Amino acid sequence: MVKTNYKEALQNPIFNIVSAAAQELQVDAYVIGGFVRDLILDRGAKKDIDIVAVGSGIALAQKISAMLPRKPKVQVFKNYGTAMLRYEGTDIEFVGARRESYQADSRNPVVENGTLEDDQNRRDFTINALALSLNKDQFGDLLDPFGGLQDLNDKMIRTPLDPDVTYSDDPLRMLRAIRFATQLGFGIDKKSLDSITDNKERIRIISGERIVEELHKILASEKPSEGFLLLYKTGLLDIILPELTALNQVEEIEGHTHKNNFYHTLEVVDNISRNTDDVWLRWAALLHDIGKAPTKRFSKKQGWTFHGHEFVGGKMTKKIFERLHMPLNQKMKFVQKMVMMSSRPIVLSQDIATDSAVRRLVFDAGEDVESLMILCEADITTKNPVKFKRYHQNFDLVRKKIVEVEARDHVRNFQPPITGEEIMAIYNLKPSREIGVLKEAIKEAILEGDIPNDYDAAYRFMEEQAEKMGLTKP
Structure with missing residues (x-):
C-alpha cells in the first residue's frame, strides 16, 4: 500500500x-x-x-x-x-x-x-x-x-467503492465528480459516468445551496463547457437547469433552420471565461439566451424569431435564482440586467451607433456597461472569419463612442439635474403626475441630446415644458 x-x-x-x-x-x-x-x-x-x-x-x-x-x-x-x-x-x-x-x-x-x-x-x-x-x-x-x-497519472476520476454506492449514499458526489473533472481536465471512469446517469434522480435530495456551490466552481474553471456537457450527458442538467437543456433543439420549417442555442451558449461561456473571472458575469453568459426557447416562433415572412427573449429571460433568471436558493440581492439583479440587456450592444454594432442610442445604453447599463460589452463580445460565435472580424471592429467603434459620449455628457447613472422636490417648490405643487412627467421629459431631452446635461439648460427646458402643461409659478 x-x-x-x-x-x-x-x-x-x-x-x-x-x-x-x-x-x-x-x-x-x-x-x-x-x-x-x-x-x-x-x-x-x-x-x-x-x-x-x-x-x-x-x-x-x-x-x-x-x-x-x-x-x-x-x-x-x-x-x-x-x-x-x-x-x-x-x-x-x-x-x-x-x-x-x-x-x-x-x-x-x-x-x-x-x-x-x-x-x-x-x-x-x-x-x-x-x-x-x-x-x-x-x-x-x-x-x-x-x-x-x-x-x-491517468487523469481519471474514479470512486474507491462501487460508484452506485458512492453516488447513492451522497448524490452531491455526482456534481463533485463533474466539477473535479472540469477543474483538473480529467476524464470520468466509464463505470462511474454510467452510474451518475443511473443515479441522477438522487440529486433531488440535495439542497439548492450545495448544488450552486458546485456550479459556481464549474463556472469558475478554465473551460466551463466541459462540465456543462457532462451535466447534460448524464441527465443532471435537465433536473438542475431545464431552462438550458430546452435550448438544445433545432427545427426546420420550409427550409428555414435556426442555430442550436444550447451549444452556442456553452461557446459564449467559454469565450467570456477567457476575459473575466467574475463568476456572476459567467452566470449571465450561461443564462443570456434562456428566453429563446419559450419565445421561438416561425413565420413565412420573417422565418425564425425570438421576439422579447431578453425580457422573458430576465424574468426566468429571477425564478432560477429563487428555485436554487441563490442570493436575491444585487448579484441576482446584476445577472438579470445583463440578460435583459444582452442584445443592446449587438444591435448598436450592426447599425450606425448614434449618440442618442449610446447615451441610452450607458444610462441603462450604468456602472455595468463594461461587463455588458464583455458579455456581448463573447456572444460572437460565428465561424465566418470575415464576419468575426467585422463584428469585433464594430464593437471597437461602439466602445470608442461610449468613451466619447460619457466624457462629454456624463450620463452614466445620472439623475436629472432638477429633482422632483425642486419642481414642487418652484410650481407650488403637491406630489402629482405632472412632476413625474416633467422629470421624465428632462431625462429624455438629455438622452436624446436635445439639451446638455447641466442645470441651467434643464431649468430652461423645464420652464418651456411646464408652460405647455399650463403650469405657472406662484
Whole structure:
C-alpha cells in the first residue's frame, strides 16, 4: 500500500507539530484529501489542510493549539466530531477516522469511529483518498489503497467503492465528480459516468445551496463547457437547469433552420471565461439566451424569431435564482440586467451607433456597461472569419463612442439635474403626475441630446415644458 515517500514535500512546520502532538497523545495522524492530491499534481500550496486522526481529532487540535506560540483558537463542531484552527493563513481541519452509513432520503450519514482504512473508504474519489503519514516512523509515507496515484497519472476520476454506492449514499458526489473533472481536465471512469446517469434522480435530495456551490466552481474553471456537457450527458442538467437543456433543439420549417442555442451558449461561456473571472458575469453568459426557447416562433415572412427573449429571460433568471436558493440581492439583479440587456450592444454594432442610442445604453447599463460589452463580445460565435472580424471592429467603434459620449455628457447613472422636490417648490405643487412627467421629459431631452446635461439648460427646458402643461409659478 505504501508507494513512495513524500517527506521532503511536508516542509510546512505544522506537520512536524502535528506529528509531535499525535505521538504525545498516542494516536496516528495523517494528512489526507485535497492537500495530498494537489501536492502530487504540483498545483501550488493549498490554504486548507485536512488531518485525520485514528482517535479524537478534536483532542489532537486542542493539543496542537497548546503547543503553538500564539495558541490559536480551536473551533469545535461536536455534531460532526471535527475541529478547526488557523495557522499562518492556513485553515487546518481535524477529524477522527470514521466509518459512515447512509439512509435513502438523506446525504447526512450515521457516523461511527473507525480505522484509517474506514476513513479512506468513505472518501468520494480515489484521488481524494490519498493520505500521507505524519507518524514518526513513517513520516511522509503515501498510503494509497485504491490506486489514486495511478488515477492521477491517468487523469481519471474514479470512486474507491462501487460508484452506485458512492453516488447513492451522497448524490452531491455526482456534481463533485463533474466539477473535479472540469477543474483538473480529467476524464470520468466509464463505470462511474454510467452510474451518475443511473443515479441522477438522487440529486433531488440535495439542497439548492450545495448544488450552486458546485456550479459556481464549474463556472469558475478554465473551460466551463466541459462540465456543462457532462451535466447534460448524464441527465443532471435537465433536473438542475431545464431552462438550458430546452435550448438544445433545432427545427426546420420550409427550409428555414435556426442555430442550436444550447451549444452556442456553452461557446459564449467559454469565450467570456477567457476575459473575466467574475463568476456572476459567467452566470449571465450561461443564462443570456434562456428566453429563446419559450419565445421561438416561425413565420413565412420573417422565418425564425425570438421576439422579447431578453425580457422573458430576465424574468426566468429571477425564478432560477429563487428555485436554487441563490442570493436575491444585487448579484441576482446584476445577472438579470445583463440578460435583459444582452442584445443592446449587438444591435448598436450592426447599425450606425448614434449618440442618442449610446447615451441610452450607458444610462441603462450604468456602472455595468463594461461587463455588458464583455458579455456581448463573447456572444460572437460565428465561424465566418470575415464576419468575426467585422463584428469585433464594430464593437471597437461602439466602445470608442461610449468613451466619447460619457466624457462629454456624463450620463452614466445620472439623475436629472432638477429633482422632483425642486419642481414642487418652484410650481407650488403637491406630489402629482405632472412632476413625474416633467422629470421624465428632462431625462429624455438629455438622452436624446436635445439639451446638455447641466442645470441651467434643464431649468430652461423645464420652464418651456411646464408652460405647455399650463403650469405657472406662484
